[in-house]
Amino acid sequence: MKRPDSSEERDRGVARRPGGPPHLLAASARFLLRSAHSLVALLGIVILAVAISPTASDGSRIFLQAGNLTDILRQISLIGIISLAMTFVILTGGIDLSVGSILALSTTLVAMGLTRAWQGASYTSHILWAILAAVAASTLAGALNGVVIASLRIQPFVVTLASMIGVRGLAKWLSKNENIDIGFGRDVAAEFAAVFREKAIVIGSYACAAVLFWVLLGRTVFGRHVRAIGDNERAAEYAGLPILGTRVWVYSLSGLLSGFAGVLYAAENHQGNPNAGVAYELDAIAAVVIGGTRLAGGKGSISGTIVGTLIMGVLTNMLRLNNVDSNLEMMIKAVIIVLAVAVQRTQEKI
Amino acid sequence: MAQRRSPSRRDGAGGTILPVPNLLQADGVSKHYGGVAALRDARFSIQAGEVHALIGENGAGKSTLAKIMAGAVRADRGTIAVDGRPVTIATPLDAQRLGIGIIYQELDLFPHLTVGENMAIGNLGLRESLLVRFGRLEDFCRPYLEQVGLTCSLRQPAGSLPIGKQQLLAIARALSMNVRILMMDEPTSSLSEDAVDRLFGLIRELKGRGVALVYVSHKMDEIFRICDRATVLRDGKTIRTVETAATTPSEIIRLMVGRDVRMATRTERRATGEVVLSVDRLTTAKLKSVSFELRRGEVLGVAGLVGAGRSELGAALFGLDTIRSGTVCRGGRPIAPRSPSDAMRHGIGLTPEDRRLEGLMMSMSVLENGTMTVLQRMQTWGFLRGRQETRELSAVGRQLALNCPSLGAAVATLSGGNQQKVLLARWLLLDPEVLFLDDPTRGIDIGAKQDIYRIIDDLASAGKGVILVSSELPELLRCCDRIVVLCDGRVTAVYEAKEATQENIMASATNAAPNGGGTR
Numbered sequence: 072m073k074r075p076d077s078s079e080e081r082d083r084g085v086a087r088r089p090g091g092p093p094h095l096l097a098a099s100a101r102f103l104l105r106s107a108h109s110l111v112a113l114l115g116i117v118i119l120a121v122a123i124s125p126t127a128s129d130g131s132r133i134f135l136q137a138g139n140l141t142d143i144l145r146q147i148s149l150i151g152i153i154s155l156a157m158t159f160v161i162l163t164g165g166i167d168l169s170v171g172s173i174l175a176l177s178t179t180l181v182a183m184g185l186t187r188a189w190q191g192a193s194y195t196s197h198i199l200w201a202i203l204a205a206v207a208a209s210t211l212a213g214a215l216n217g218v219v220i221a222s223l224r225i226q227p228f229v230v231t232l233a234s235m236i237g238v239r240g241l242a243k244w245l246s247k248n249e250n251i252d253i254g255f256g257r258d259v260a261a262e263f264a265a266v267f268r269e270k271a272i273v274i275g276s277y278a279c280a281a282v283l284f285w286v287l288l289g290r291t292v293f294g295r296h297v298r299a300i301g302d303n304e305r306a307a308e309y310a311g312l313p314i315l316g317t318r319v320w321v322y323s324l325s326g327l328l329s330g331f332a333g334v335l336y337a338a339e340n341h342q343g344n345p346n347a348g349v350a351y352e353l354d355a356i357a358a359v360v361i362g363g364t365r366l367a368g369g370k371g372s373i374s375g376t377i378v379g380t381l382i383m384g385v386l387t388n389m390l391r392l393n394n395v396d397s398n399l400e401m402m403i404k405a406v407i408i409v410l411a412v413a414v415q416r417t418q419e420k421i
Numbered sequence: 422m423a424q425r426r427s428p429s430r431r432d433g434a435g436g437t438i439l440p441v442p443n444l445l446q447a448d449g450v451s452k453h454y455g456g457v458a459a460l461r462d463a464r465f466s467i468q469a470g471e472v473h474a475l476i477g478e479n480g481a482g483k484s485t486l487a488k489i490m491a492g493a494v495r496a497d498r499g500t501i502a503v504d505g506r507p508v509t510i511a512t513p514l515d516a517q518r519l520g521i522g523i524i525y526q527e528l529d530l531f532p533h534l535t536v537g538e539n540m541a542i543g544n545l546g547l548r549e550s551l552l553v554r555f556g557r558l559e560d561f562c563r564p565y566l567e568q569v570g571l572t573c574s575l576r577q578p579a580g581s582l583p584i585g586k587q588q589l590l591a592i593a594r595a596l597s598m599n600v601r602i603l604m605m606d607e608p609t610s611s612l613s614e615d616a617v618d619r620l621f622g623l624i625r626e627l628k629g630r631g632v633a634l635v636y637v638s639h640k641m642d643e644i645f646r647i648c649d650r651a652t653v654l655r656d657g658k659t660i661r662t663v664e665t666a667a668t669t670p671s672e673i674i675r676l677m678v679g680r681d682v683r684m685a686t687r688t689e690r691r692a693t694g695e696v697v698l699s700v701d702r703l704t705t706a707k708l709k710s711v712s713f714e715l716r717r718g719e720v721l722g723v724a725g726l727v728g729a730g731r732s733e734l735g736a737a738l739f740g741l742d743t744i745r746s747g748t749v750c751r752g753g754r755p756i757a758p759r760s761p762s763d764a765m766r767h768g769i770g771l772t773p774e775d776r777r778l779e780g781l782m783m784s785m786s787v788l789e790n791g792t793m794t795v796l797q798r799m800q801t802w803g804f805l806r807g808r809q810e811t812r813e814l815s816a817v818g819r820q821l822a823l824n825c826p827s828l829g830a831a832v833a834t835l836s837g838g839n840q841q842k843v844l845l846a847r848w849l850l851l852d853p854e855v856l857f858l859d860d861p862t863r864g865i866d867i868g869a870k871q872d873i874y875r876i877i878d879d880l881a882s883a884g885k886g887v888i889l890v891s892s893e894l895p896e897l898l899r900c901c902d903r904i905v906v907l908c909d910g911r912v913t914a915v916y917e918a919k920e921a922t923q924e925n926i927m928a929s930a931t932n933a934a935p936n937g938g939g940t941r
Contacts, residue, residue: 291803292796295789302782308741309771309779310793310847311762370784 164368177333182343213326267338301368450499532580838869
């Protein structure tokens, strides 16, 4: 049987019930169907993780402890957030290698903003302005990527490779090559870190972003354009779609989410770190690809990316709980990535 | 080579008196692409020292037959014999071993590699070791380059040569492979007048040396200038092989169009409405001073052979090609569309010639493809109104007799006819005043064709201006009120529905002189 195409599943649902709004049950059923193969993989890894999990002193499995499970979610949140926008980028047939550098720029900016004295400002407005400035700068960096890619028609790989180098340089230059520490005292920076390193805030941010981007892809004109351009750019041109604008927006969103992830990173690590986020782009791309999004564009889903991120997160957690050497961990991940894509390929062909 | 006589001196098309063995003989060759038959039991034979034209309308199967003989395409059935012995030509390398070479219309050179590298690649004559020494390459290439009269450095990238010289390079390359049968697919399509003369001189020289040349073309004057015999294909079948000395262009045209079956009657319309589109001396990279008017309620046919500038006309009107000079007026006001969305704002729509490459998003659904151009009116603050999409597309789908399992099915799973209908749905939903349909019935089944004819009639009755490009003349005769014939980017004739016949359209499209002229 042919694997149902993601869009196909959703719209078949719409077509069959021309009357009522799609209710929650149907929506979740379709979510399950769409990411069936990645879900099976996730399930398999979870079962394995439970099976080989070390036990605590009371005999319960450490993997299943609430603390551990939320730790997993917290650990995947940053990559998870970045990979949401990366899904959009890849759906248009592009790639964004600059996300790690943009994250570093954002951590630097938010830390710089918070460690500057600002007479007369309340903690809240100081924090909000610092975050806003960091995220705005990140979005701008992403937009610049998009403008260069769309207007000069240079391959996204080359453009974002350049900005990966350039933005990293900018972050280091701004911070004079030093980490900007956020203290543990009672000043505004410490207050910021205390709030934004809260598990609930981090996981909640990821969840909100996931829902937003899921809706954006599936229910808006913009999402439709993103997929159309990735599927067949020439046909998109013939249909008069705003190709240039869509591309700029997609890379801007990637910058925005990377910037936001940078804010969370700064809080979690109590510092603005211009060397943060190295190789994050690769983890994000891996999550998207494991989630079944076609690297050539046009086909893929946010739900798939979320499952892909979870697979990587659970895998890491499982291996670390069992004290597997981190170098071995990388090798195992490599195999998982190829396996996941190979399975999808065979399912596509049948 | 054994047979050195010119076959044109023997009499009779069918009855060869002297039993000269054929250098190559193909029998019962059939080829299907999907459900569409490109060749059905085609026959073809050629003798040494002969220039033999393969001629037919677009889609008659001439290129497919040539590609089969060159090993680029495998036939489903049929036999090919070289020197009287049956052979299997499964790959281009097999063909090379047999001395069969082909020069494609789009020249299969590697533009970024040098002239020398192009000569060496895949060349069995030069295969000595993994490394090709440049000195030896020079020795190897020179004689062939001199033979075709090409003077250039071996180290020059092939893509930097003008197109005429690239063609000579392709011929030199074929010669260096010890070719005995050389096939040329539309060799003059992008050549200037004097380059054509030089090419013909070379062809005569090769012919004198006993090489058999297959000349695939639909340019009547060239065929009468250079070819000894011509084999006419129609609908994938070999109709007849004639001696060019014993026939006329109009006779060949009659053989090409052949079918006398009149298609279903067309609805009599009299387009008296105002002019919705007028084009005056429109010139682009491909078009030369094209002028015509389109009235409300009129279906204007555009006839012409592949490469005559039919699709380029659409590209110019739809903002895809730059207009160099001339004007386009929509409803009396001059417009200069810069992009498809710009053209759409001016009320011009276009369904492209290649629906897979230019039209549809193949992995997206029928619904998503169908509403692609009208999303702006189906959204609130950027959010799609799914129910409205479904409702409007279902309505248009019924109008089009669109047959699909569900609106959510991927368009890739539909038949060609239904895919075309999905594309048409886009424009029915947008409802532009002028619709340019570029070969909408290419490769689709009879039933879907009839549906599309009906829709064209409906559009005209609703007062739209329709421009219909087609390779099938009966289709143009069935649908159109007037027919503009293009040849080489120029309008060579405009026929009213009453006076148009397949024969006079084809004569204008091939630029054949009315009384069968053509110099030899």
